[in-house]
Amino acid sequence: QVQLVESGGGVVQPGGSLRLSCAASGFSFNDFGMHWVRQAPGKGLEWVAFIRFDGRIRNYADSVKGRFTVSRDNSKNTLYLQMASLRAEDTAVYYCAKERISTVRGVISSVYFDYWGQGTLVSVSS
């Protein structure tokens, strides 16, 4: 069965760095795009970043652009999020999510996240 397991969260000082990992199993990792989504304490969901199946396309939320880098190692079935210049407002549970694309008669009809990890907490505090 599909499993996504995040790790690497913790407490970090403002301005610091952290690297999150998401270990994937149960599916052909190199065939699917992957996303990071975060949730600040008591708040809603915020999409953070996307990386295409081959790593050649990456997109970021404006709030993290230039500070966060998404990458993947398909040989290790692992997704990463390198976070730098961390701010208090980056405090959140970070989820990785597997992308799935639906098609109707060969035309893309939607993109959605069919599996999520359990999340890892990042706390930015002095």
Add this chain to the structure above:
Amino acid sequence: DIQMTQSPSSLSASVGDRVTITCRASQSISSYLNWYLQKPGKAPKLLIYAASSVQSGVPSRFSGSGSGTDFTLTISSLQPEDFATYYCQQSYSTPYSFGLGTQLEIK
């Protein structure tokens, strides 16, 4: 960026009730609309994708409709396990924005 407006923000209902949650996009998103359920301390779970397709394993009491800018999630007969927070999400263009959520509580 596309903004997603979800309503209501909270809702009290009883087991057996029919419940509808709405989501409006700031521009047309065709059918690129998904619904997720989240329980406290847990990861979100996909319910509906492409506006009206029910994810495998999701009970048939859940349904979705809409296209363009206006969408609805309907639960035909609430069960105790349905009390949670519901989010809509557009996947038409990045950033893939979510609504602020609807917290469904037991009356």
